[in-house]
Amino acid sequence: MRWIALALLLLALAPLAPAQVKVKQKGDTTVVVAKNKPVRRGIEEWYARNTDGFQRKDLAAIMALRTEDFHTLTPDGKTNDRAFMEQRTKNFLAGIVKWLSLKFEIGTIEVDGDTASAYVTQDTVRMQRLGDGTIHKVRSQAIQRETFRLRPDGWKLCKVDDIKDLGAFVDGKRLERH
Numbered sequence: 001m002r003w004i005a006l007a008l009l010l011l012a013l014a015p016l017a018p019a020q021v022k023v024k025q026k027g028d029t030t031v032v033v034a035k036n037k038p039v040r041r042g043i044e045e046w047y048a049r050n051t052d053g054f055q056r057k058d059l060a061a062i063m064a065l066r067t068e069d070f071h072t073l074t075p076d077g078k079t080n081d082r083a084f085m086e087q088r089t090k091n092f093l094a095g096i097v098k099w100l101s102l103k104f105e106i107g108t109i110e111v112d113g114d115t116a117s118a119y120v121t122q123d124t125v126r127m128q129r130l131g132d133g134t135i136h137k138v139r140s141q142a143i144q145r146e147t148f149r150l151r152p153d154g155w156k157l158c159k160v161d162d163i164k165d166l167g168a169f170v171d172g173k174r175l176e177r178h
Contacts (some may be wrong), residue, residue: 039116042147046155051102057093059086066157067149073161097135100125114129116155117145141166
């Protein structure tokens with residue numbers, strides 16, 4: 001049955017970009033690596049909508065782009081569920097005074113059935129009110145794996161893991177995290 005689904009997926013993708021699809025075997029899982037246009041376009045469209053939601057500080061729009069079972073796995077092994085991440089995002093947005101830039105670089109996208117994942121490099125710069133009430137220029141960078149699930153209304157983020165914090169800078173000075 002899995003091979004039938006894989007064959008149908010390959011048939012659907014083949015006319016669109018035959019040179020852009022590779023099939024790999026990872027243990028018991030067959031993975032289609034898509035550097036092709038349809039999946040990448042869908043994920044890029046998701047980032048455009050997500051960025052717009054963050055720029056408008058629209059929590060409902062941001063959370064609408066995530067599945068009901070959305071969660072993050074932190075480097076220390078903790079799982080943060082959707083409700084936790086929604087509250088965290090709400091608190092984060094409350095401190096944003098102005099976005100200066102939001103940049104996302106999507107790596108190679110691996111597709112497995114209705115899921116797609118890629119390592120994404122994030123680089124965001126904003127004017128942010130910190131805990132002491134003062135406003136500072138804050139830059140944060142990270143690389144993390146983001147996994148999406150295809151739904152009738154488009155791609156939705158379902159999981160973030162393998163997070164590598166590349167640092168945060170406040171007014172140009174590296175923030176030391178303990």
